[in-house]
Amino acid sequence: MARRGEQVRADVLAALLAYGRPTSAYDLLRDLQEAYPKMAPPTIYRALSALVEQGKVHRLESLNAFVACQCTHHDQAAILSICDDCGAVEETVAPKLLDQLTQLTKKSGFKAVRHIIEIHGRCASCGGSEAKA
Amino acid sequence: MARRGEQVRADVLAALLAYGRPTSAYDLLRDLQEAYPKMAPPTIYRALSALVEQGKVHRLESLNAFVACQCTHHDQAAILSICDDCGAVEETVAPKLLDQLTQLTKKSGFKAVRHIIEIHGRCASCGGSEAKA
DNA sequence: TGCGATCTGTTATAACATAACATAACAGAG
DNA sequence: CTCTGTTATGTTATGTTATAACAGATCGCA
Numbered sequence: 001m002a003r004r005g006e007q008v009r010a011d012v013l014a015a016l017l018a019y020g021r022p023t024s025a026y027d028l029l030r031d032l033q034e035a036y037p038k039m040a041p042p043t044i045y046r047a048l049s050a051l052v053e054q055g056k057v058h059r060l061e062s063l064n065a066f067v068a069c070q071c072t073h074h075d076q077a078a079i080l081s082i083c084d085d086c087g088a089v090e091e092t093v094a095p096k097l098l099d100q101l102t103q104l105t106k107k108s109g110f111k112a113v114r115h116i117i118e119i120h121g122r123c124a125s126c127g128g129s130e131a132k133a
Numbered sequence: 134m135a136r137r138g139e140q141v142r143a144d145v146l147a148a149l150l151a152y153g154r155p156t157s158a159y160d161l162l163r164d165l166q167e168a169y170p171k172m173a174p175p176t177i178y179r180a181l182s183a184l185v186e187q188g189k190v191h192r193l194e195s196l197n198a199f200v201a202c203q204c205t206h207h208d209q210a211a212i213l214s215i216c217d218d219c220g221a222v223e224e225t226v227a228p229k230l231l232d233q234l235t236q237l238t239k240k241s242g243f244k245a246v247r248h249i250i251e252i253h254g255r256c257a258s259c260g261g262s263e264a265k266a
Numbered sequence: 267t268g269c270g271a272t273c274t275g276t277t278a279t280a281a282c283a284t285a286a287c288a289t290a291a292c293a294g295a296g
Numbered sequence: 297c298t299c300t301g302t303t304a305t306g307t308t309a310t311g312t313t314a315t316a317a318c319a320g321a322t323c324g325c326a
Binding site for chain 3: 157158159174175178197
Binding site for chain 2: 090
């Protein structure tokens with residue numbers, strides 16, 4: 001039973017990559033149940049937590065969903081642009097911006113530990129910066 | 134039945150203000166059920182949605198909770214600093230930062246509509262900027 | 267081997283949210 | 297004033313997300 005967990009994590013990550021867009025834990029669960037018919041929610045959540053800790057997966061707080069990290073594993077918090085039309089998610093990094101945020105909140109003695117930045121809108125394909133589709 | 138809704142909204146807001154910290158919809162529901170014994174979840178959620186639209190309440194996506202807006206009703210997205218220790222939430226506004234974010238994502242044609250910025254950490258009282266409690 | 271620590275599996279349930287329909291109130295037409 | 301369409305609200309039921317709590321397996325080590 002021991003190394004089963006790593007297999008599950010790999011499979012979860014593969015499933016997420018196959019989706020290529022935000023996916024709920026339960027959707028992933030349904031997928032994985034084809035390979036592991038008796039898999040239960042905690043297993044998925046454990047795998048996802050591990051993957052998030054490893055930085056291989058982002059959790060989208062505003063969607064209660066997960067998405068595979070697209071970039072080559074940077075450690076800092078990502079800025080996630082979420083298209084409300086097609087669901088596509090784009091990652092951006094901006095160390096300076098994060099630092100500004102940290103400094104800003106530090107003024108009142110706050111110690112920033114984890115930044116969550118999610119921007120909803122419309123991606124280029126869905127008529128983003130120009131007109132409204 | 135007509136103006137009952139406004140009363141509910143006022144009561145929800147009052148309850149949130151009384152808490153003074155992030156509160157789940159169901160906690161609010163339990164409170165309001167003292168006044169309205171048969172109140173059901175949709176009623177709370179409708180009231181909260183209305184209050185969020187009015188800018189009187191913020192939804193904390195990363196906590197699945199709600200908090201009364203502390204400042205005098207600014208329209209722009211707030212930066213919410215959340216103390217993981219005591220639960221206190223502080224609001225900050227930073228138009229320039231929001232604009233930077235918008236510009237950043239715009240580079241790839243993304244049209245920002247709604248910014249969600251939540252920063253987890255420790256507030257000053259809980260040993261924020263200095264040592265670790 | 268026997269023990270404890272840790273990881274994994276399983277059951278059950280808690281917590282969050284909304285779909286779908288029922289009912290009530292009100293505004294305007296007749 | 298009543299009918300009727302529209303909108304707000306109430307209600308039931310259920311869907312969705314997440315975790316507590318315990319059971320069993322594996323492994324390191326004395």
